[in-house]
Amino acid sequence: MRGRMEYENVVELMEQGVEQGNFVGCLTNLFKDIVMAIEENDEILRGLCGEDGVVYAICELQEECDSRGSLILKKYMEFRKLARLASDINNSPNLNLLAGGASEGPDPREVELYVEEILSLMQLGEDYTEFMVSKIKSLTSVDAELLPRATKAFRNGSFSKVIQDVTGFYVILEGFFMIENVRKAIRIDEHVPDSLTTSMVDDVFYVLQSCLRRAISTSKISSVIAVLSNAGSLLANDYHEALQQKIREPNLGARLFLGGIGCIKTMVDLKPNLAY
Structure with a gap:
């Protein structure tokens, strides 16, 4: 099977110390092999054992997914050292948002790369499961x-259990x-020219929106709730405190007002040209 061959290639590259491993492609080929095996032999299975034969074949091949798919995910977690990375994050000495300077710890850009990889693996698993379950339920x-x-x-x-660990x-x-x-x-x-707010407002909500959209894309309610809870805590505590500090700055209102005049003036100039 292609999935097995690609998995062996990935393991070999890991042993050679190569920093790139195509785990998404590996899992994709595994699922393709399983789906194609069912689709290409559907008529034979129905002829021998009826629709029950199709279901039995799916269950047997799902054991291959449980075995090989779990190995792929475990190798991925090992390759990216996710357990150690998560431990480093949980043990970070200072996650106070108001602390000055850059924080010590993992590189957020590297973390985002891992997040995108994990999302791809999770989405593959979800799509495969939905397809196979819907096929089973379509049998009458x-x-x-x-x-x-x-x-x-x-x-x-x-x-499915390893996917929960990845989640x-x-x-x-x-x-x-x-x-x-x-x-x-x-x-x-x-300060942003022609704006009634500083850059922090737009930037913070852009970050929160991006993270929440990713969480929703997992199709897992537990992930959405966890990320939404984190976002709510940030807004209610650290971000709120940062805004309070900003508001206490001298002459902030005057500076924002003068900057906002340009924004208001632009809208006044544009209004006659708007089509109603």
């Missing part, structure tokens, strides 16, 4: 006791990325 003359067993194999198998790392990394970039937005806050 299957033994009633066989359907629950088949769907359970996808939801409770070892691959846990995603939440930790996404939270760190969010905090570090909100910290940066506060640190580099500056």
Whole structure:
């Protein structure tokens, strides 16, 4: 199978110390092999055992997914050293957003790369599972006791359990990325010409929006709740305190007002040209 061959190639590259590994492609080929095996032999299976034969074949091949897919994900976590990275993040001595200077710890740009990789792996797993489960449910003359067993194999198998571990790392990394970039937005806050707010406002909400969109793309309610909770805590505590400090700056209101005049004037100039 292509998936197995590519997995062996990835492992060999890891042993050679190569810093790049195509785990997404490896998992993609594994799923393609399984789906193609079912699709190409569908007629034969139906002819021999009816639709029950299709379900039994899917369950047997799902064992390959549980075995090989779990290995791929575990190798990925090992390759990216996610356990150590998560430990470093959880043990960071100071995540106070108002602390000056750059924080010590993982590079947020590197963390974002890992987040994107994890999202790709999670999405592949979700798409594969949805496709196979929907195929099983589309069969109309299957033994009633066989359907629950088949769907359970996808939801409770070892691959699904490893995906949960990967999801846990995603939440930790996404939270760190969010905090570090909100910290940066506060640190580099500056007056924006023709604006009624400083740069911090737009920058912080852009970061939060990006992180929440990624969480939603996982299709996992636990991830969405965790990231949303982190965002709410940032806004209610650290970001609120940063705004309070900004408001207490002398002459801030006058500077923003004078800067906003240009913005208002622009809108007045544009208004006659707007089509209603």
